[in-house]
Amino acid sequence: MNDLKLYCDTHQLANLRDFLSNTLQGTGLNEIEIHQLILAVEEVCANMIIHSHSCDPETYINLKTQISDEEIIFEITDMGKGFNILEYQEPEIAEVVKTKRKGGLGIMLVKKIMDKIEFESNGLKNTCRLIKDLKSK
Amino acid sequence: MLKIENIDQEDHVILQLSGEIDASNSVDLDAAIQDILEKGTKRILVDGSQLEYISSAGLGVFMSYLEEFQEKDIQIVIFGLLEKVHQVFVILGLDKLITIKSTEQDALEAML
Numbered sequence: 001m002n003d004l005k006l007y008c009d010t011h012q013l014a015n016l017r018d019f020l021s022n023t024l025q026g027t028g029l030n031e032i033e034i035h036q037l038i039l040a041v042e043e044v045c046a047n048m049i050i051h052s053h054s055c056d057p058e059t060y061i062n063l064k065t066q067i068s069d070e071e072i073i074f075e076i077t078d079m080g081k082g083f084n085i086l087e088y089q090e091p092e093i094a095e096v097v098k099t100k101r102k103g104g105l106g107i108m109l110v111k112k113i114m115d116k117i118e119f120e121s122n123g124l125k126n127t128c129r130l131i132k133d134l135k136s137k
Numbered sequence: 138m139l140k141i142e143n144i145d146q147e148d149h150v151i152l153q154l155s156g157e158i159d160a161s162n163s164v165d166l167d168a169a170i171q172d173i174l175e176k177g178t179k180r181i182l183v184d185g186s187q188l189e190y191i192s193s194a195g196l197g198v199f200m201s202y203l204e205e206f207q208e209k210d211i212q213i214v215i216f217g218l219l220e221k222v223h224q225v226f227v228i229l230g231l232d233k234l235i236t237i238k239s240t241e242q243d244a245l246e247a248m249l
Contacts, residue, residue: 010161014138017157017190035190035221036228042192046160093200093230100201105229106193112228 004063006045008053013042016063023065027072027134037132040113041074043106044085044128048076052083052126071115074130082126085110086119141169149180149248155187158195166198174202179211182244186217196231203234216244 004019006012020038029037045061053059061078090111091104111117116131139162144151150173158166173181206213216238218226226232238244 010159013159013161013192014157032221032224036224039190039192039225042159046192046194050160093234096197096200097203097234100204104193105197105200108229109193109225 002065005060006049006063007057007060008049008055009057010046010049010055012049013046016042016045019063020065023067024072027067029134036113037072037074040110040130041076043110044076044130047085047106048078048083048128052078052081068134070133070135072132072134074132076128076130078126079124080126082119082121083128084119084121085117085128139165141165143169143173149182149245150176150178151182151184153184153187157190158188159190159192160194163192163194163198166195167201170198170202174205174209174211179209180248181211181213182241182248183213183215184217184241185215185222186219188218188222191222191225196225196229199235200231212248214238214244214247216241 002023004016006016017038020041021034024034024037041063045063048061049055053061061076064075066073066075085107088107090108096104110130114130115133118129118131120127138156139158140155142153144153152169152173154166214236217240218237223237226237236247238247
């Protein structure tokens, strides 16, 4: 199991990518698959950093990765007002273009790349789990 | 790290992107496109051959200009994307909204 404490500053995202890249080596996934998993995890973390933590670098989120033969689980936890990715209604691409909104594409990517997404909150601690199946390999 | 260069050519401008675009630097891409628009350029070639990574923050910048490009009759073609980066455009279906070509030559021909 590999853990990362990620401070809420978007400039930390490069460190997150390095961490994930190292963690996912040796999983048997190819370069494109690894790239997509890194992207999906970053999208969720970037969302939390920007929207739940207002880029306050004093605060942080935690990332745990669990890799088995069947699946990879990325567990992202933070304290405070959580961002429930499951309740978020992502816009249509056409709407993104029309309203010139620069957000919304990230969650769409996460949902397309990951096989399962879980979110739970006890009002204080929020946990988001992103799961990628490896069984089909 | 992201490096952005605008290279003026006779009848088009090349927007060369090197490195990684994420939520920390997508504003730089936005500013670069804004610069190009202010110059009144009608043809933009985006050289993505050295682009290692683009997250939704960067993709969103491109999407946010599509209508303006259309209204102002500006052509934009992206070329040279690494396969892993190209796949991100494909996942979202953005390859149907913005022209993506393999080489600079193909990109120039797509503008004729």
